[in-house]
Amino acid sequence: MSSQEEILSDGRFSCVARDPRFWEMPEKERKVKIDKRFRAMFHDKKFKLRYTVDKRGRPVNYTSTENLRKFYALSESDSDLSESDSKELTVEKKKKKKVKGKGGADS
Numbered sequence: 001m002s003s004q005e006e007i008l009s010d011g012r013f014s015c016v017a018r019d020p021r022f023w024e025m026p027e028k029e030r031k032v033k034i035d036k037r038f039r040a041m042f043h044d045k046k047f048k049l050r051y052t053v054d055k056r057g058r059p060v061n062y063t064s065t066e067n068l069r070k071f072y073a074l075s076e077s078d079s080d081l082s083e084s085d086s087k088e089l090t091v092e093k094k095k096k097k098k099v100k101g102k103g104g105a106d107s
Contacts, residue, residue: 031073039074 007013041047049064
């Protein structure tokens with residue numbers, strides 16, 4: 001920390017602390033706001049890809065949906081809707097699996 005204070009007190013670098021070009025971007029402004037028209041890309045299968053290696057060939061275990069959540073955010077009014085929609089989708093999937101399992105056992 002003392003080295004940072006020395007740098008900021010140095011006349012050559014004093015403008016860096018006051019110049020907005022060098023400020024860190026606020027947390028609220030980092031993500032692009034997405035409205036309800038595009039909320040399907042967070043849970044639709046068409047947008048989900050499973051990656052096994054990164055661009056340098058190292059093994060990874062993440063999906064493209066995680067990248068979307070990293071860079072995009074639903075608008076505040078739509079975020080409540082998307083959470084409830086995703087819960088409903090998971091409940092519906094569970095019900096369908098139970099129905100398929102029971103139907104397969106009967107035949």
